Structure formats: structure tokens, C-alpha cells
Amino acid sequence: xxxxxxQRTAPDGxxxxxxxxxxxxxxxxxxxxxxxxxxxxxxxxxxxxxLPPEPQPRGAKLxxxxxxxHNEAAQRFIDAPRHAQMHDERLWDLRQKRDRQMxxxxxxxxxxELASSIKQHTLANLGDYLEQFETQAKANGIHVHWARDGAExxxxxxxxxxxxxxxxxxxxxxxxxxxxxxxxxxxxxxIEVVETDLGERIQQLDDEAPSHIVVPAVHKLRTDVxxxxxxxxxxxxxxxxxxxxxxxxxxxxxxxxxxADAGMTGANFAVAETGTFVVCTNEGNADLxxxxxxxxxxxxxxxxxxxxxxxxxxxxxxLSRSALGSPITQYTSHFRGPRVGGEMHVVLVDxxxxxxxxxxxxxxxxxxxxxxxxxxxxxxxxxxxxxxYGATYSGPIGLILDPTFxxxxxxxxxxxxxxxxxxxNVCPVxxxxxxxxxxxxxxxxxxxxxxxxxxxxxxxxGTVLSHPRLYRAAITTAEGALKLLPDxxxxxxxxxxxxxxxxxxxxxxxxxxxxxxxxxxxxxDEA
Numbered sequence: 265x266x267x268x269x270x271q272r273t274a275p276d277g278x279x280x281x282x283x284x285x286x287x288x289x290x291x292x293x294x295x296x297x298x299x300x301x302x303x304x305x306x307x308x309x310x311x312x313x314x315l316p317p318e319p320q321p322r323g324a325k326l327x328x329x330x331x332x333x334h335n336e337a338a339q340r341f342i343d344a345p346r347h348a349q350m351h352d353e354r355l356w357d358l359r360q361k362r363d364r365q366m367x368x369x370x371x372x373x374x375x376x377e378l379a380s381s382i383k384q385h386t387l388a389n390l391g392d393y394l395e396q397f398e399t400q401a402k403a404n405g406i407h408v409h410w411a412r413d414g415a416e417x418x419x420x421x422x423x424x425x426x427x428x429x430x431x432x433x434x435x436x437x438x439x440x441x442x443x444x445x446x447x448x449x450x451x452x453x454x455i456e457v458v459e460t461d462l463g464e465r466i467q468q469l470d471d472e473a474p475s476h477i478v479v480p481a482v483h484k485l486r487t488d489v490x491x492x493x494x495x496x497x498x499x500x501x502x503x504x505x506x507x508x509x510x511x512x513x514x515x516x517x518x519x520x521x522x523x524a525d526a527g528m529t530g531a532n533f534a535v536a537e538t539g540t541f542v543v544c545t546n547e548g549n550a551d552l553x554x555x556x557x558x559x560x561x562x563x564x565x566x567x568x569x570x571x572x573x574x575x576x577x578x579x580x581x582x583l584s585r586s587a588l589g590s591p592i593t594q595y596t597s598h599f600r601g602p603r604v605g606g607e608m609h610v611v612l613v614d615x616x617x618x619x620x621x622x623x624x625x626x627x628x629x630x631x632x633x634x635x636x637x638x639x640x641x642x643x644x645x646x647x648x649x650x651x652x653y654g655a656t657y658s659g660p661i662g663l664i665l666d667p668t669f670x671x672x673x674x675x676x677x678x679x680x681x682x683x684x685x686x687x688x689n690v691c692p693v694x695x696x697x698x699x700x701x702x703x704x705x706x707x708x709x710x711x712x713x714x715x716x717x718x719x720x721x722x723x724x725x726g727t728v729l730s731h732p733r734l735y736r737a738a739i740t741t742a743e744g745a746l747k748l749l750p751d752x753x754x755x756x757x758x759x760x761x762x763x764x765x766x767x768x769x770x771x772x773x774x775x776x777x778x779x780x781x782x783x784x785x786x787x788x789d790e791a
Contacts, residue, residue, distance in 0.1 A: 332653065347483065375578055428607075443657075477657070524557045529599075533570055541568075542598050685698045
């Protein structure tokens with residue numbers, strides 16, 4: 265049975281959300297001249313069944329001085345079974361499409377290795393390449409600014425907008441602007457910011473952060489979107505047809521785009537050799553944001569640099585295949601300078617990246633190209649929802665990025681992982697994600713940035729695990745207790761495993777050590 269078939273039935277007995285008809289010979293999907301299903305994202309998307317209403321679970325509750333409680337928020341997401349099931353199926357579908365693309369390219373692993381080495385080389389010489397980019401960009405007619413942190417970025421952009429008398433700004437999807445709290449800052453100075461990406465616009469209208477790097481509203485059902493649009497755009501709350509919802513949003517947002525005073529984009533890649541940058545989208549919103557208003561501002565993290573235009577093809581081949589399982593994004597837009605009669609500004613943002621570059625255990629996270637592949641494969645992320653992390657970046661990549669921004673607030677996140685290594689296996693630039701998650705656990709424990717209870721448990725576990733005889737005695741005692749104790753003494757609120765609705769597994773007949781001694785390392789079994 266394939267992974268896709270295993271996903272058809274949920275553990276709680278709910279019907280699978282993906283249409284069974286998709287396995288039929290003629291499922292109505294887009295097909296090429298040879299009759300095969302098209303491999304681009306639109307052609308392989310799988311529609312979801314209409315679902316009974318279910319309240320949308322909200323994200324982690326944030327407190328000023330307390331760490332994010334991922335467990336509590338994840339449990340609320342799991343307690344909404346239709347949302348949890350749809351989220352898991354949709355992201356696993358993206359992971360499977362990514363795998364099909366990978367198997368279709370014989371040189372896939374060579375591309376990953378090359379991309380990783382290009383990024384490593386760039387980061388090792390980042391200062392030189394940043395200076396080269398600035399020189400070339402200025403020669404192209406671009407105004408270049410430098411921001412040490414998020415606050416300085418926001419002040420720079422505000423200054424540019426104020427100089428032009430701009431009161432409204434349209435922007436394409438950008439995780440960097442989410443990272444620096446750009447919209448909140450602009451609201452405080454009286455400048456309207458309108459997201460043009462559909463997923464980002466949904467999240468903006470619902471006053472939520474994006475839950476995924478690439479598909480920001482993936483945690484929502486179509487019924488959730490219908491209610492958000494009804495409350496904010498005046499649409500029919502009973503109509504959850506995706507075409508109707510998309511068209512209504514387009515009609516309501518297009519006048520705001522046409523009347524905007526300025527536009528903003530991020531960048532997927534910035535090329536030092538040419539002083540240019542590239543934005544990859546599937547809706548064309550970056551082109552609208554960059555070209556409709558006379559003023560274009562691009563916010564770019566300094567880690568987005570690559571040396572040469574010739575290097576770009578490596579990353580373009582990897583990006584969309586890893587993110588969505590499609591060969592390329594619908595729009596790969598190259599920006600070299602301002603359009604005729606227009607003005608272009610680039611803000612290069614550090615915001616902790618230079619400090620991270622100097623950390624031996626965590627600098628490799630700067631290789632990230634924001635594809636989201638690690639999120640699509642992560643069993644914890646798929647079942648807990650991105651908003652349960654309470655941070656701009658969620659999933660495996662978030663576990664290693666977020667503590668660099670606020671060590672105390674995000675001290676619990678590196679423990680939201682099984683360390684199975686799947687995230688590392690799918691990363692297109694070969695970041696050792698699971699090793700960095702483990703390194704963060706060690707760093708947080710050594711600096712006492714985790715809870716007292718967890719510190720005590722880890723210290724006790726360390727004592728037991730470092731003494732073989734004590735470990736074997738503890739295992740034997742625990743196995744005997746599991747076999748003899750009545751159920752109410754094992755399954756109770758004090759047992760965090762069973763308190764979350766899980767059964768205790770049966771104790772094994774013998775330990776590995778016992779089996780090894782009994783069989784002489786397996787040699788007797790072989791005989």
C-alpha cells in the first residue's frame with residue numbers, strides 16, 4: 265500500500281478528505297497531449313470534500329515573559345479533527361509531489377550538493393558579495409539601504425514612503441517583513457499595507473500570521489475562508505466555492521492595487537554579479553506590486569545573496585520542486601532597476617544574521633531558501649499546525665531560527681521534534697536541520713533556558729543513561745511494573761503520555777540487551 269493510500273482513512277474514523285475520484289481514470293484534472301496528468305502545481309492539486317462546519321483553532325497564546333507553549337496550542341489544533349486531518353493530508357500531498365519531481369531528475373542529489381556548496385561559499389565571503397551587490401545595484405539606478413535590525417528596516421521604509429508622500433502600499437509575500445513586524449509598524453504611522461498574495465491576504469483579513477512559509481493559509485478550511493471574507497469583504501458566508509472566494513477577493517483588492525502609492529516585494533535570490541534580484545510567485549502579485557505604483561521597495565535578507573547569474577539556475581530548479589512539487593513557479597521575475605519614470609529602493613537587512621553566521625552549530629541555517637519542504641514532511645508540524653509555534657517561522661526550520669531571535673520565548677520549540685531526520689533529507693540545500701535542533705536542545709539545557717521540571721527530568725535521564733547497570737535495572741523494573749500494575753495506575757493524568765489520549769504500548773518480551781546476550785549478538789538466530 266502506498267503512502268497516499270495509507271492517508272485515505274483517519275485514525276478517528278473520519279472519511280478521508282481528498283476526493284476518491286482522483287484515482288479514477290478520468291478525474292477531470294489537467295492533462296498533457298500524451299494523456300498524462302500535468303506535473304505543475306495547478307494540474308496536480310487535489311480538491312477537498314465539502315466539510316461540516318468546525319471552529320478554526322487559533323494559534324499559540326503569547327505572553328510577554330513566558331515561553332511559547334507549543335504543546336497547548338498543538339493540542340487545540342489536534343482537537344479540531346477536520347482541520348488536523350486536512351492539514352496533514354494536504355502537506356503530505358505536497359511532500360509526495362516533491363518526491364515525484366525528485367525521482368524525475370537523475371542529477372537531483374548533485375543539484376542539492378551544488379546548491380549547498382554555493383551557499384556555503386557565499387556565506388564564507390558574504391561581506392565581499394554584499395559590497396559587490398551594492399556597487400552593481402547602484403550602477404543599475406537602485407537606491408541601496410542597510411538595516412541592522414527590524415526596527416531600522418521599518419524606519420528606513422517609513423522614511424522613503426514619507427519622502428514620497430505615500431499613504432498606501434501594496435506588497436507581495438515576504439517572510440522578512442513578517443519577521444520584522446512591518447505591517448504593525450506601518451499601521452502605527454498611518455500607512456495602509458495591503459497584501460496581494462491570496463494566502464497572505466486571507467491571513468491579514470483574519471488578523472493572523474502566516475502558518476507556513478509557502479502556503480500561509482494552509483491550516484484553514486474553505487469554510488473558514490468563507491467566514492473571513494463574509495466578515496471583512498461582505499461575501500456570501502454560505503458560499504465556500506474556491507473560485508467564488510478567489511474572484512471576490514480579486515475584485516475587492518484590485519482597486520486598492522491600482523490606487524496604491526508604493527509597492528513592496530521581498531526577494532528569493534539576489535545576484536551579486538549583476539546587482540539584480542529575483543522573486544518567484546504563482547499569482548503574479550510581485551509584478552503588480554513592483555510595476556503598478558511608481559515606487560518599488562524590496563526588502564532583502566543579507567543571506568539571500570548568490571555570487572553569479574549562472575548560479576541562479578541551480579536554485580530555480582530546486583525551489584518550486586521542493587516547495588510544491590512543481591517544476592517551476594508560474595512567475596520568475598527578474599528585477600534589474602527602476603522602470604521608466606519610477607524609483608527602486610533595496611533594503612538589505614541583517615536582523616541577527618551576522619551573529620548567527622558566527623555560531624559554529626547554527627550558521628548553516630542561513631543557507632535556507634524558504635521552500636518549506638521540511639515543514640511538509642515533518643510529522644509534528646503536519647499534525648500540530650504552524651500557528652502552534654507562536655513564531656514567524658514554524659516547523660523544523662523554525663525550531664532552529666526562532667531561538668536566535670528570542671532565546672527565552674522560543675526555548676520550548678526545539679523539543680517539538682522527533683529528530684527523525686526527514687527534514688534534513690528533503691532540504692534542497694542540505695542543511696543539517698535535525699542535528700541543529702539537537703544542538704539547540706543541548707545549548708538551552710546548558711544555559712538553563714528550559715523549565716525547571718524538564719531540567720530535572722533531563723538530569724535524571726542523564727544519570728540513568730550514563731550508568732549501564734542502573735539503566736538495565738530501571739528498564740527491567742519498568743517492564744515488570746507495566747505488566748503487573750492495574751490500568752488506572754498507568755493510564756492517568758499524571759502520565760503525560762496517556763493524558764493526551766494515547767495508549768501505553770505493551771512491554772516487550774525482552775530488552776535488546778537480553779536478546780543480544782541470549783543469541784550471542786544474533787548469531788544463534790542466524791544459525
